[in-house]
Amino acid sequence: MLSAADLAGRLAENAEAVCRHYLSAGRRAGNYWLVGDVANNKGQSLYVHLIGPRAGRWTDAATGQFGDLLDLVRETCGLVDFRDAAEEARHFLSLPQPEPVSGCSSRGGDAPLIERPAAERARRLFRMTRPLVGTLADIYLRERGILRASTHAALRFHLSCYYRDLVTGQTTSYPALIAAVTDAAGAITGVHRTYLSSGLDPDGVGKAKVEDPRRALGGLLGYGVRFRFPVSAPVPVLAVGEGLETMLSLSDMMPGMPMVAALTANHLAAFHFPVGCLRIYIAADADAAGRHGIEGLSRRAQECGILPLVLSPELGDFNEDLRWLGPDRLTASLRAQMVPEDAMAYLPG
Secondary structure (H helix, E strand, C coil): CCCHHHHHHHHHHCHHHHHHHHCCCCEEECCEEEECCCCCCCCCCEEEECCCCCCCCEEECCCCCEECHHHHHHHHHCCCCHHHHHHHHHHHHCCCCCCCCCCCCCCCCCCCCCCCCHHHHHHHHHHCCEECCCCHHHHHHHCCCCCCHHHCCCEEEEEEEEEECCCCCCEEEEEEEEEEEECCCCCEEEEEEEEECCCCCCCCCCECCCCCCEEEEECCCCCEEEECCCCCCCCCEEEEECCHHHHHHHHHHCCCCCEEECCCHHHHHCCCCCCCCCEEEEECCCCHHHHHHHHHHHHHHHHCCCEEEEECCCCCCHHHHHHHHCHHHHHHHHHHHCCHHHHHHHCCC
16 A cells, blocks of 8 residues: 555655646646645645756745645545545556555554544634635525625635545535534534636526535534624524525525524524523424424424524525515515514515
């Protein structure tokens, strides 16, 4: 089985091909490959030696990061564990995959493999993202009628996010909308990824054509993607629902109300109520799983002395209402379902 040094050496022998694949936004300049950073942004602060005794070694002059091409593969793909980086490198080099060895690491002989917590991997991935405004993810949401997405700190964009097919084991990368899942104190416990098409589709930007274009990483239970949410402060009124686009649609209509996307019906039912909560609006999805989440969360809210109020869309979900019925009709529908003082405080007009 190839060691880490062997893999890095094989990658160095194909340094320019590695750079063209993983750092496609860069360009060759003499004996170097120049690019903005490990997230594959345009620029020239990161340089990779392509030939000579230092072939494959790279340095980012802006951040001080450096390493070999195996490190570069790990960074560009948002990986943390050596095992995943080695597998990606072998796939690129078309090398056979090793037989699994229980309790061993190929970096350290018989040293135990250290598995970092998923939350740590999620935070690392989020650090590799860029602001949403003007990106493919921003366009994706705007085409769905969501115009204020770039104002939310929880939403970011990754130009080339690692994707592994869980059936075939094949790996690739896609642009992705990245959403931070946080606890009440604002600490990132996980991330949600929406993999996107390249933007060349004549029908506009859509989800990547893969089996599961939405994936989560890290701790979700009890938490969620938060919008306009004060950190460690009482939240007397809020709205919570399943889908990211559902809650972003509602946030566009009620930009002053704290909101949370729990991401699945089961996580919706288990959402942790914030301190000082008096009323919670639960955004419904028109399916059986959605009803299960609503019932579970409503029951827990009542047990805690919190008033649960269900907001129901006219169509399948609130993003469909926003796109097909328009913001004025959606606003009117929400006003009819809310406590008058909340409608006055949070809805326009």
